[in-house]
Amino acid sequence: MIATTIKQGRLFDPANQLDMIADMHINHGRIIAIGEAPSDFNAVKTIDATGLLVIPGLIDLSTRLGEPGMEHFTTIARETKAAVAGGITSLCVMPDTDPVNDTFAVTELIQRRARQAETAYVLPVGALTKGLKGEALSEMVAMHREGCIAFSQANKPVINTQTLFNAFDYAATHQLLVMMRPIDAYLGKDGVAHRGAISSALGLPDIPAATETLAVSRLLLLAEETGVRLHLSQISTARAVDMLAEAQARGLAVTADVAIHNLHLTEFDTADFASFMHVQPPLRSQRDCDALRAGVRSGIINAVCSDHTPLMHDEKLLPFPESVPGISGLESLLPLLLALVREKVLTLEQAITAVTHNPAKLLGINRGSLQVGSPADMALVDCEYDWLFNRHQLLSAGDNTPFHKWPLTGKVQSTLFQGRLVHQ
Amino acid sequence: MFGYPGLSTPNIQLHENGKLKHLLTLEGLKPHHIRDILDRADAFINSETRQIYKQPILKGKTIVNLFFETSTRTRTTFEIAEKSLGADVINLNVATSATKKGESLLDTIYNLEAMQADMFVVRHAESGAAHFFARHVAPHVHVLNAGDGRHAHPTQGLLDAYTIRHFKGKDFSQLRVAIVGDILHSRVARSQIQVLNLLETEEIRLVAPKTLLPHDASAMGAHCFTNIEAGLKDVDVVITLRMQNERMSSARLPSEQEYFETYGITEERLKLAMPDAIVMHPGPINRGVEITSRVADGPQSVILDQVTFGIAVRMAVISGIMQTQGDQP
Numbered sequence: 001m002i003a004t005t006i007k008q009g010r011l012f013d014p015a016n017q018l019d020m021i022a023d024m025h026i027n028h029g030r031i032i033a034i035g036e037a038p039s040d041f042n043a044v045k046t047i048d049a050t051g052l053l054v055i056p057g058l059i060d061l062s063t064r065l066g067e068p069g070m071e072h073f074t075t076i077a078r079e080t081k082a083a084v085a086g087g088i089t090s091l092c093v094m095p096d097t098d099p100v101n102d103t104f105a106v107t108e109l110i111q112r113r114a115r116q117a118e119t120a121y122v123l124p125v126g127a128l129t130k131g132l133k134g135e136a137l138s139e140m141v142a143m144h145r146e147g148c149i150a151f152s153q154a155n156k157p158v159i160n161t162q163t164l165f166n167a168f169d170y171a172a173t174h175q176l177l178v179m180m181r182p183i184d185a186y187l188g189k190d191g192v193a194h195r196g197a198i199s200s201a202l203g204l205p206d207i208p209a210a211t212e213t214l215a216v217s218r219l220l221l222l223a224e225e226t227g228v229r230l231h232l233s234q235i236s237t238a239r240a241v242d243m244l245a246e247a248q249a250r251g252l253a254v255t256a257d258v259a260i261h262n263l264h265l266t267e268f269d270t271a272d273f274a275s276f277m278h279v280q281p282p283l284r285s286q287r288d289c290d291a292l293r294a295g296v297r298s299g300i301i302n303a304v305c306s307d308h309t310p311l312m313h314d315e316k317l318l319p320f321p322e323s324v325p326g327i328s329g330l331e332s333l334l335p336l337l338l339a340l341v342r343e344k345v346l347t348l349e350q351a352i353t354a355v356t357h358n359p360a361k362l363l364g365i366n367r368g369s370l371q372v373g374s375p376a377d378m379a380l381v382d383c384e385y386d387w388l389f390n391r392h393q394l395l396s397a398g399d400n401t402p403f404h405k406w407p408l409t410g411k412v413q414s415t416l417f418q419g420r421l422v423h424q
Numbered sequence: 425m426f427g428y429p430g431l432s433t434p435n436i437q438l439h440e441n442g443k444l445k446h447l448l449t450l451e452g453l454k455p456h457h458i459r460d461i462l463d464r465a466d467a468f469i470n471s472e473t474r475q476i477y478k479q480p481i482l483k484g485k486t487i488v489n490l491f492f493e494t495s496t497r498t499r500t501t502f503e504i505a506e507k508s509l510g511a512d513v514i515n516l517n518v519a520t521s522a523t524k525k526g527e528s529l530l531d532t533i534y535n536l537e538a539m540q541a542d543m544f545v546v547r548h549a550e551s552g553a554a555h556f557f558a559r560h561v562a563p564h565v566h567v568l569n570a571g572d573g574r575h576a577h578p579t580q581g582l583l584d585a586y587t588i589r590h591f592k593g594k595d596f597s598q599l600r601v602a603i604v605g606d607i608l609h610s611r612v613a614r615s616q617i618q619v620l621n622l623l624e625t626e627e628i629r630l631v632a633p634k635t636l637l638p639h640d641a642s643a644m645g646a647h648c649f650t651n652i653e654a655g656l657k658d659v660d661v662v663i664t665l666r667m668q669n670e671r672m673s674s675a676r677l678p679s680e681q682e683y684f685e686t687y688g689i690t691e692e693r694l695k696l697a698m699p700d701a702i703v704m705h706p707g708p709i710n711r712g713v714e715i716t717s718r719v720a721d722g723p724q725s726v727i728l729d730q731v732t733f734g735i736a737v738r739m740a741v742i743s744g745i746m747q748t749q750g751d752q753p
């Protein structure tokens with residue numbers, strides 16, 4: 001391991017209320033000192049971080065990395081390179097792979113690929129039910145032992161409420177975290193756009209806000225009943241934020257995240273049928289977008305994620321309703337968050353907390369901070385760098401982004417993962 | 425009126441000089457576009473004898489009718505219009521050919537372009553399909569939307585406006601129009617609402633049970649009525665829409681009988697409208713479901729006029745699009 005000193009960066013770590021310009025010293029993959037180097041420390045490598053923001057490596061709560069099932073298109077090695085280019089060093093991988101990550105063998109495969117790539121910390125999320133079918137429980141304990149950080153149904157709801165109850169009860173027995181995307185099994189099932197002005201005018205099959213709020217209430221009630229640790233993935237409506245706030249106020253240990261694109265885009269962005277705007281949950285109303293922003297600001301929504309879904313060209317080269325929903329989001333997550341800071345929607349502290357300290361805390365991992373002794377995962381960011389986001393220059397195999405040609409300020413200059421420079 | 429920021433931004437169906445390159449939707453067009461088309465249509469038909477004037481102005485041009493959804497009436501009137509203009513016409517029912525074999529939509533388009541098509545008349549089951557084609561065709565190829573999902577059916581909207589103009593005069597500003605039926609799933613209704621708004625119609629009423637009304641009608645520039653009697657009161661034009669069987673299977677209506685009882689256009693109900701009100705229907709009619717035969721075949725019905733006018737209007741649209749060039753002033 002290369003002993004490294006990062007010189008004179010602005011060290012910014014909400015977990016430790018750290019905001020100072022200082023040197024940071026790294027050895028054996030860990031942060032060993034801030035400020036003065038230990039007397040026995042000899043830096044082999046020095047990185048000049050003057051003028052740069054040094055933040056903990058980002059933790060992305062929802063990604064898809066292509067393996068297993070899409071190896072002909074992309075791989076964990078390739079997508080984790082894209083992740084670190086965006087400053088993300090820890091990634092939760094959704095279980096809707098092919099085959100589904102519902103046995104420890106698949107979990108082990110994902111872990112092995114990630115270890116071979118050695119680019120970022122890959123955290124598999126196991127399927128709550130076998131095949132995500134909502135019928136039989138998967139072997140959560142065995143998968144947890146193999147490294148599954150949490151259990152989820154990805155985009156598939158559990159139709160049978162008794163099964164969902166049992167799954168939560170079982171997960172609670174073993175203190176396992178469940179990450180659930182709130183979707184009703186039927187309401188808005190064939191929909192492709194938010195039920196509002198645009199879906200009415202364009203005649204797009206719609207997805208009412210109630211498809212989410214119905215599911216939120218169901219999940220919250222069952223979490224309360226079973227005591228399972230529940231995290232709501234990618235909420236998209238104002239009403240869901242209210243329900244979440246109310247549940248938290250009553251003391252329920254429920255957390256939630258929002259996808260970054262739902263903080264920037266609304267239903268109006270779907271008005272010209274651009275298939276890159278086709279996402280799930282859909283881009284909602286301006287009111288919803290405002291409430292989601294306020295939710296992140298107040299901390300009711302704990303984390304912001306990319307919901308990275310790299311897609312092949314053919315999957316988007318279709319009329320809007322037939323195109324596959326999803327955005328390749330790893331490389332735009334941080335710059336789009338910094339855009340919210342520039343717009344004064346969030347403070348820098350709120351923005352960074354939502355992608356470092358909070359996701360680390362809710363996953364229970366020793367990452368997402370610049371604490372001495374913790375793994376040296378960090379991003380060095382030039383916050384003044386003006387650039388045009390360009391989908392043709394992404395490292396991800398998926399160039400499906402609606403942010404092409406967006407003017408952005410702030411770019412990752414280099415990223416360290418466990419003390420190694422994995423991007424520059 | 426439609427006033428979304430997103431919708432008013434670059435309109436891919438117009439040349440830079442504002443002339444029509446494609447016709448995908450009536451949204452975003454100016455009243456003069458509509459009036460131009462309707463005026464041009466006059467030149468293709470004798471409004472007394474209903475005779476279509478054939479004018480071989482598109483000789484040597486190839487038009488492909490590309491139907492991803494089966495249709496008899498619309499495809500036939502397009503074909504008559506195209507042939508009356510002297511174009512070479514190819515009908516492709518893609519629902520049963522290429523895409524079933526796994527060929528992608530774009531490959532189908534590229535292959536037809538390679539076969540020297542000048543215009544695609546496209547019908548597709550998904551909203552936004554026509555926009556998709558217009559984005560991907562070669563620059564010299566025109567796209568005419570013959571119906572995409574629930575989104576738009578612009579030539580139907582135009583021929584309906586032409587029909588209303590024929591019977592009610594050019595000034596729409598005193599007219600009340602009721603559109604009765606499944607508005608939610610209807611591309612026809614969306615195009616009708618747009619054209620009626622562009623022609624400054626006094627009032628557009630959407631009459632249906634809530635299960636068949638769009639969520640936000642005010643954003644579309646129309647008023648909703650759930651009561652048929654109130655909706656028909658004093659209107660000058662009654663437009664009836666076709667009720668599809670699948671609305672029963674998808675639990676939006678209990679039965680055809682109950683729909684007829686609550687929203688069917690009968691002679692009795694028609695009396696609530698103005699005495700000289702006209703009755704329209706885009707076809708094909710479900711007699712005894714949305715309308716009685718006595719009304720459909722009665723003195724106030726102009727349903728067959730719509731069909732004939734449709735040929736002239738489509739001739740006006742096709743010739744208009746294919747004769748304009750981007751660089752002309």
